[in-house]
Each structure stands twice: as C-alpha cells, then as structure tokens.
Amino acid sequence: TRGDVAKGKVIAEQVCAACHGADGNSVASANPSLAGQHAKYLESQLKAFKSGERKNPIMLGMASSLSDADMKNVAEYFSEQKLKARQANDKALLPAGQKLYKAGNPVTRVPACMACHGAAGKGFPAQYPALGSxxxxxxxxxLNDFKAGTDRKNSIMADVAMRMSDADMKAVAEYISGL
Ligand code: HEM
Ligand code: HEM
Known part of the structure; x- marks a missing residue:
C-alpha cells in the first residue's frame, strides 16, 4: 500500500523542511535532497536510522519520533516532489566522473554505477536509489561511509566503495550531481 501524501506533507513541513527543504530540495550540501527519491528507499533509510543500523545522530533523533505509518507517509510525500536540476560545481572532473559512472574501471574493478543507478541517475524503484542532482x-x-562500514553498512556498496580512491569519489560525485 502507498503512503498518505497529505499526512506526509504535514510532517515534512513541520519537521524535515529546515534541513531537506519543504519540497525535498535541500540547500546545504550535507543534507541530501529527498525530492523524487523512491518511496521504498526513503522508508528503508528512516527505519535504518531508527534502528541505528545507519548511524547519524541528527537522523536518529528525527526517525525515532516517527511511527512506521509516519515514515511511509513522509516517504511517499517526498517521492512525489519534483527534484530541481543541479549543475556540477567542478566541470573539469566531469570526463573522469562520467567514465567511471558509465563504464567503471576494469583495472581497479570498480563496476559501472549505471548498471544499478541507471544511465540518467534515476535508479530503479524497488532496489536502487536515484542519485541524479x-x-x-x-x-x-x-561513499566514504560505505567504505568504512561503521556508519553505513551495505555489502554491495561497500564492495564498490572499497575499490575507489578519493579522486574517483570526487569525480563521480561531480558527474552525478550534474545528472
Ligand atoms: C538524511 C529523512 C529531518 C538532516 C536523511 C535521509 C532521509 C531523511 C530519508 C537519507 C537520504 C538518503 O539516503 O538519500 C528525513 C525526514 C525528516 C528529516 C523524513 C523529518 C521527519 C531532518 C532534519 C535534519 C536532517 C530536521 C537537520 C537538523 C539530515 C542529514 C542527513 C539526512 C545531515 C544525511 C545523513 C548522512 O550523512 O548519512 N534524512 N530527515 N534531517 N538528514 Fe534527514
Ligand atoms: C546506494 C553511489 C554502484 C547498488 C548508493 C549511494 C550512493 C551510491 C552515493 C547512496 C545514495 C543515497 O544516500 O541517497 C554509487 C556509485 C557507484 C555505485 C558512485 C559506482 C562507482 C552501484 C552498483 C550497485 C549499487 C554497481 C549494484 C550492484 C546500490 C544500492 C544502494 C546504493 C543497493 C542502497 C544502499 C542502502 O540501502 O543503503 N550508491 N553506486 N551501486 N547503491 Fe550504489
């Protein structure tokens, strides 16, 4: 069943807006935009914050105040908002970032991000989060959290991130932010 968008909107406006924007387009770069993200993924992350599996002190507090129904509703609301397009900050990194995103690196065995997150960065609803913009x-x-495996544990992404250098991460992040 789908969440209740109207109920989710109330939570978003009263609680989440300060950091993520009322429409899910955040301003500060530490706070992810949530607009247009798959509802199932958003809900899964809220559960992970609440259980402590994904560690973030701010989001632990936020998620702890939400019931399962609240999570479903607020996830549905943000998934229905329109994500604003963003321009990459450092255009010089785009060719390297694009190459890694689309083809991976056979030498260091980084897989192509595109395989799971899609050519346009929109992911796939049931399994893979959208990354674009x-x-x-x-x-x-x-990526650093997945690599370290303490604050964020995911076996697929740990295996991807452990093969990446700092330069790989920066380049692919610039490319993704402009998708
Ligand atoms: C991350 C939802 C309130 C700061 C996230 C994520 C979700 C989320 C789903 C993970 C996104 C992803 O994996 O792409 C919410 C909801 C809120 C809320 C539903 C309201 C009930 C807030 C507030 C703040 C905040 C008020 C700031 C005081 C952050 C930060 C992260 C984050 C910094 C990134 C954590 C990290 O680096 O892993 N939030 N949030 N959130 N949120 Fe919130
Ligand atoms: C999550 C980047 C390759 C599967 C993520 C996230 C990022 C990311 C930044 C977190 C999104 C967020 O917090 O909103 C990348 C990059 C890749 C790559 C840069 C290539 C270098 C892949 C591949 C797969 C994959 C090849 C599948 C085999 C996943 C999954 C998640 C995820 C399942 C969700 C993890 C969770 O639930 O915590 N990826 N990814 N990714 N990615 Fe990737």
Whole structure:
C-alpha cells in the first residue's frame, strides 16, 4: 500500500523542511535532497536510522519520533516532489566522473554505477536509489561511509566503495550531481 501524501506533507513541513527543504530540495550540501527519491528507499533509510543500523545522530533523533505509518507517509510525500536540476560545481572532473559512472574501471574493478543507478541517475524503484542532482559533498560522504562500514553498512556498496580512491569519489560525485 502507498503512503498518505497529505499526512506526509504535514510532517515534512513541520519537521524535515529546515534541513531537506519543504519540497525535498535541500540547500546545504550535507543534507541530501529527498525530492523524487523512491518511496521504498526513503522508508528503508528512516527505519535504518531508527534502528541505528545507519548511524547519524541528527537522523536518529528525527526517525525515532516517527511511527512506521509516519515514515511511509513522509516517504511517499517526498517521492512525489519534483527534484530541481543541479549543475556540477567542478566541470573539469566531469570526463573522469562520467567514465567511471558509465563504464567503471576494469583495472581497479570498480563496476559501472549505471548498471544499478541507471544511465540518467534515476535508479530503479524497488532496489536502487536515484542519485541524479544530489549534492556532490553528500555523495562523497556516503561513499566514504560505505567504505568504512561503521556508519553505513551495505555489502554491495561497500564492495564498490572499497575499490575507489578519493579522486574517483570526487569525480563521480561531480558527474552525478550534474545528472
Ligand atoms: C538524511 C529523512 C529531518 C538532516 C536523511 C535521509 C532521509 C531523511 C530519508 C537519507 C537520504 C538518503 O539516503 O538519500 C528525513 C525526514 C525528516 C528529516 C523524513 C523529518 C521527519 C531532518 C532534519 C535534519 C536532517 C530536521 C537537520 C537538523 C539530515 C542529514 C542527513 C539526512 C545531515 C544525511 C545523513 C548522512 O550523512 O548519512 N534524512 N530527515 N534531517 N538528514 Fe534527514
Ligand atoms: C546506494 C553511489 C554502484 C547498488 C548508493 C549511494 C550512493 C551510491 C552515493 C547512496 C545514495 C543515497 O544516500 O541517497 C554509487 C556509485 C557507484 C555505485 C558512485 C559506482 C562507482 C552501484 C552498483 C550497485 C549499487 C554497481 C549494484 C550492484 C546500490 C544500492 C544502494 C546504493 C543497493 C542502497 C544502499 C542502502 O540501502 O543503503 N550508491 N553506486 N551501486 N547503491 Fe550504489
């Protein structure tokens, strides 16, 4: 069943807007935009914050105040908002970022991100989050979190991130933010 968008909107406006924007387009680069993200993925992350599986002190507090129904509703609301297109900050990194995103790196065995996150960065609803137009700084932090495996655990993304250098992460994040 789908969440209740009207109920989700109330939570978004009262609680989440300060950091993620009332319409899910955030301003500060540490706070991810949530607009247009798949509802199932958003809900899964809220559950992970609440259980402590994904560690973030701010989001632990936020998710702890939400019931399962609240999570479903607010996830549905943000998934229905329109994500604003973003321009990459550092255009010089785009060719390297694009290459990694689309083809991976056979030498270091980084897989193509496109295989799971889609050529246009929209992901696939049931399994893979959308990445396009996300803040580059947020993307880099997530890749480092997956690599370290303490604040964010995911076996697929840990295996991807452990093969990436800092330069790979920065370049691919710039490319993704402009998608
Ligand atoms: C991350 C939802 C309130 C700061 C996230 C994520 C979700 C989310 C789903 C993960 C996004 C992803 O994986 O792409 C919500 C909801 C809120 C809320 C539904 C209201 C009930 C807030 C507030 C703040 C905040 C008020 C700031 C005080 C952050 C930060 C992250 C984050 C910094 C990134 C955490 C990291 O680096 O892993 N939020 N949020 N959120 N949120 Fe919120
Ligand atoms: C999540 C980047 C390749 C599957 C993520 C996130 C980022 C990311 C930044 C977190 C999104 C967010 O917090 O909103 C990348 C990059 C890749 C890559 C840069 C290529 C270098 C792949 C591949 C797969 C994959 C090849 C599938 C085999 C996933 C899954 C998640 C995810 C399942 C969700 C993890 C969770 O639930 O915490 N990816 N990805 N990714 N990615 Fe990738």
């Amino acid at each position: 996300q803040h580059a700084a947020y993307i880099v932090k997530q």
